[in-house]
Amino acid sequence: MPRHRLRVGALGPTMVLGPGEARHLHVLRLRPGDEVRVFDGGGQEARATLSELDEGRAVLTLGEAVSGAAETPFPLTLGAALLKGDKLSDVVRAATELGVAQVQLLVTARADVREIGPQKLERLNRVAQEASKQSRRAVVPPVRPPVPLAAFQPAGQVLVAQPGAEARVADVVAWHGPLTVITGPEGGLTDAEVAALSARGAHAVTLGPRILRAETAPVALLGAIAALGQ
C-alpha cells in the first residue's frame, strides 16, 4: 500500500500540485513513478502515480479508486474528560476505530482524576496506534496530555453530549470543516461547564433519554457520527 496520502482539491485524471506540495514531496523523498494516495477531504480517495516532480510543481496521474477510504472528511477531535482506571484505554481504542484525528484529554469540574502520568499517556498512545492498524487507518490519532476544559480551544463545529438536550446529532453535524465532540466524566459535565461551552458556540446534543456511563457516551456519540456515513 502507498505510504503517503496527499490531499487534492478534487480527484481528476491529472492533478497538478504547486510549489509548497512539490517541496513536501521532495522532503518525503518521493520520485516520479512512486505510488501515493490522493483524497479530496470529501470521502473520495484513490491511488495515484507521481508522474512529474520538480521545484515548482508536481503532477499526479489518477489510479484506481480506493473504496472505504478510512478518514473523515475533516478532522474529528474527541475532547474526553479524564476517567478512572483503564476506561480511557477503551475510549481511545473505540474512538480510533470510529475515525478521530486526535484525542484531547480534559480536566473537568467533576473529574475524580486530575492528572495522568507520562507512562499512562504513552500507553494510551500505544492503544491508539494498535487500534489504528486494526481498523486499517492510515492515521494514528495522538492522545494529547490533559488541559482544563476552560482552556481547551476546540476546532470547528463543537458538539457536547448532554442528557436532556433537544438537538440530535443528525440535526447538527455539518462536516463543513473540523468537528470536535466533548464528553464528560463520571457524573457528567456541570451545567456551568455546558453553559460555558454553549456560550462559545457548542451544540448540546442528546444521546437519548437514558443515563450513559462516561465511557459509553463517547462511543455512542462517535458511533452516531460514523453512522451518518462519513
Next chain:
Amino acid sequence: MPRHRLRVGALGPTMVLGPGEARHLHVLRLRPGDEVRVFDGGGQEARATLSELDEGRAVLTLGEAVSGAAETPFPLTLGAALLKGDKLSDVVRAATELGVAQVQLLVTARADVREIGPQKLERLNRVAQEASKQSRRAVVPPVRPPVPLAAFQPAGQVLVAQPGAEARVADVVAWHGPLTVITGPEGGLTDAEVAALSARGAHAVTLGPRILRAETAPVALLGAIAALGQ
C-alpha cells in the same frame, strides 16, 4: 408504575383514541380509572388515566410528565453474534444503557465461539441487571441463549451493520414498531448471511468507512439509534 404504554399522536390534556385502540384496551382488560403511560414517540412521556372506554373510542386524561422516560418507543432488540472472552459482557452492558429490550445471542458462520455455558449466560444476565439499574431503566433486558442466525426471527424493522452499505441509520430507522439490529462476529457476517437477511427484509446500514471491532459495532450502531433521540 402503570404497566401499559400507549402511543398517542401528541400529548395533550385529553387524548381521544379510535375504535382500534379502544378494542386493544378492552383486550388488555383496562377499565376507566386505570392508569397507563402515554408517549408520543418523540421522547415525551406522561402518566395518564383512562377516563372513558367504550367500543368506539377511549379517552385519556393527562397526568404528570415522566421525566427521562428511559424506554424506546417500541422494543429494540440486539441480535449479537457470540464473541470470544469477556467481550459480550461489554456489549450487553452498553446495549442495556442504550435501551435494548432484549439481547438475542446468535451463532454465525464465522463464529469462533458456537455455544455458551449456563454460568456465562447467567453472568451476562447479571450484567444486564446491573447496567439497567445504573442507567435508571425500569426494564432489565433478558439475554437469550444463542440460536443460529438462520433460525432467528427478528421482530419488526431489521438493521444489519455491514461495512460498505450505502444506507445510513438515520435514513432507515422509522420507529413505527419494534426494531432489531444485528451485528456480526470477529471477521463479520458473510456476504451470504447478509444477503439472506436482506432477502427477509433487513436493511444493511453503514457505520462509516472504517473497520470496527465486533464489540464496537453494536455500541456504535445502538449509539446512532439512541442519538436519533428516541
